Amino acid sequence: xxxxxxVNLLPARSDADGTHRRLLEVALLTFGERGxxxxxxxxxxxxxxxxxxxxxxxxxxxxxxxMELVAMGHEEHRDRLRAARDxxxxxxxxxxxxxxxxxxxxxVEYPLLARVANRELHALKPAxxxxxxxxxxxxxxxxxxxIQDGVGAGVFSVPDAWLALAVIGGSGIxxxxxxxxxMGYTPQEVEDTYADFAIRLLTAP
Amino acid sequence: xxxxxxVNLLPARSDADGTHRRLLEVALLTFGERGxxxxxxxxxxxxxxxxxxxxxxxxxxxxxxxMELVAMGHEEHRDRLRAARDxxxxxxxxxxxxxxxxxxxxxVEYPLLARVANRELHALKPAxxxxxxxxxxxxxxxxxxxIQDGVGAGVFSVPDAWLALAVIGGSGIxxxxxxxxxMGYTPQEVEDTYADFAIRLLTAP
DNA sequence: TTGCAAAACGAACGATCGTTAGGCGATGAT
DNA sequence: ATCATCGCCTAACGATCGTTCGTTTTGCAA
Numbered sequence: 231x232x233x234x235x236x237v238n239l240l241p242a243r244s245d246a247d248g249t250h251r252r253l254l255e256v257a258l259l260t261f262g263e264r265g266x267x268x269x270x271x272x273x274x275x276x277x278x279x280x281x282x283x284x285x286x287x288x289x290x291x292x293x294x295x296x297m298e299l300v301a302m303g304h305e306e307h308r309d310r311l312r313a314a315r316d317x318x319x320x321x322x323x324x325x326x327x328x329x330x331x332x333x334x335x336x337x338v339e340y341p342l343l344a345r346v347a348n349r350e351l352h353a354l355k356p357a358x359x360x361x362x363x364x365x366x367x368x369x370x371x372x373x374x375x376x377i378q379d380g381v382g383a384g385v386f387s388v389p390d391a392w393l394a395l396a397v398i399g400g401s402g403i404x405x406x407x408x409x410x411x412x413m414g415y416t417p418q419e420v421e422d423t424y425a426d427f428a429i430r431l432l433t434a435p
Numbered sequence: 436x437x438x439x440x441x442v443n444l445l446p447a448r449s450d451a452d453g454t455h456r457r458l459l460e461v462a463l464l465t466f467g468e469r470g471x472x473x474x475x476x477x478x479x480x481x482x483x484x485x486x487x488x489x490x491x492x493x494x495x496x497x498x499x500x501x502m503e504l505v506a507m508g509h510e511e512h513r514d515r516l517r518a519a520r521d522x523x524x525x526x527x528x529x530x531x532x533x534x535x536x537x538x539x540x541x542x543v544e545y546p547l548l549a550r551v552a553n554r555e556l557h558a559l560k561p562a563x564x565x566x567x568x569x570x571x572x573x574x575x576x577x578x579x580x581x582i583q584d585g586v587g588a589g590v591f592s593v594p595d596a597w598l599a600l601a602v603i604g605g606s607g608i609x610x611x612x613x614x615x616x617x618m619g620y621t622p623q624e625v626e627d628t629y630a631d632f633a634i635r636l637l638t639a640p
Numbered sequence: 641t642t643g644c645a646a647a648a649c650g651a652a653c654g655a656t657c658g659t660t661a662g663g664c665g666a667t668g669a670t
Numbered sequence: 671a672t673c674a675t676c677g678c679c680t681a682a683c684g685a686t687c688g689t690t691c692g693t694t695t696t697g698c699a700a
Contacts, residue, residue: 263557264472264557265472267469267470267471267472268470268472270688272686272687272688280647280648281649281650283649283650283651283689284647284648284649286689286690287646287647288647292688353469353470353473393628393632394632396610396613397629398606400606400608400613401603401609403605404604407605419595420598426594430635430639430640431636433635433640435638435640475656475657476658486679486680488659488678488679488680489677489678493677497659643698644698645697645698645699646696647697649692649694650694651691653688654688655689656685656686657684657685657687658684658686659682661683662679663679664677664680665678665679666675666676667677668673668674668675668676669672669673670673670674
């Protein structure tokens with residue numbers, strides 16, 4: 231568990247420690263605020279308490295630092311969606327609820343990581359971008375499949391499954407742009423409400 | 436009307452012409468792809484067919500170019516929402532539909548402008564940022580007020596009005612990230628479906 | 641206490657950044 | 671015909687960019 235006085239920065243999956251971890255955290259904070267190209271390695275180094283040249287004992291390049299963050303965010307997201315999907319094998323509605331809750335919770339718990347992962351893809355080299363896109367496709371596929379399962383079972387009814395996915399997925403992604411503890415919502419409240427909205431949206435009146 | 440062979444770049448409200456307009460268009464294309472800090476003035480100049488120094492006869496700075504785009508996008512958005520809201524003074528449901536359609540349509544017609552306006556705010560100076568935030572507040576207020584009107588009239592029913600706004604507004608914003616004519620949806624189709632989803636979401640089963 | 645690997649350092653590399661200064665040629669009104 | 675204006679030019683400014691080099695410091699094992 232992280233300290234209580236600041237939002238989670240890196241998910242538990244990260245095994246980075248020491249200076250490497252500090253650099254990841256610093257990069258997350260600054261990239262999340264001003265974007266990859268808006269932050270210099272000198273800034274990163276200063277925030278991490280070392281000299282710019284010392285960074286290169288811990289990472290191959292500035293872009294590798296971004297790639298590490300983006301990959302971490304996408305893998306965490308995909309794995310959480312997988313767990314959510316598998317937690318409700320029998321009930322499509324509950325499966326959908328679990329997926330939306332997991333999707334929203336990720337963006338509430340790691341808003342900075344989600345922001346970086348969603349808007350700095352343009353700074354990745356083609357190889358890295360392709361790897362990330364494959365993970366995105368997996369996550370998207372789980373949501374889409376569940377929507378289609380529900381439609382097939384007659385419990386959901388939508389004019390277009392992909393557009394429903396776009397609304398549900400997109401609104402969850404945006405949570406990372408506005409959420410903060412100061413907003414007065416608990417994570418539980420947000421994810422439950424979003425799950426409710428998703429079910430409403432998927433079930434015809 | 437713009438040429439049919441490419442997506443709209445600048446809305447009709449822009450009175451820029453000649454080299455100034457060309458610079459705005461080039462900035463929109465490149466900022467939209469790689470972000471404000473990811474594009475140099477030399478790149479902008481080359482894409483516009485002039486030398487870097489010649490740009491400064493048409494604009495005060497690179498940041499002013501961004502500010503012009505961001506302000507244009509936000510003003511167009513607010514004005515369209517205003518027109519939509521005023522088009523249906525009597526029927527809350529239809530007013531909400533009109534607002535969502537306008538919101539989505541803006542993001543479908545000007546995806547690049549919307550992207551720049553939504554993710555490059557960090558590169559604006561405080562004064563510009565404040566101006567933009569005020570316009571955002573106006574637009575957001577119109578959507579929120581209409582939701583609350585519907586709840587007050589008993590035609591909408593939501594656990595939390597602001598979270599409903601976050602879902603409806605956020606999903607519309609995300610349209611700018613995925614929409615392209617090649618997706619196979621018509622703008623009409625998207626905005627109608629999103630409006631349908633919004634009403635579903637706002638009305639209890 | 642010595643030895644060694646890890647980690648930090650100062651200095652500098654060539655490249656590129658946003659911007660300015662001053663000149664040159666075409667255009668259009670007087 | 672003259673002259674001011676305009677749009678673009680070349681050249682360069684100082685600053686900062688990401689990264690590399692070789693050296694020194696640090697912390698732990700022998």
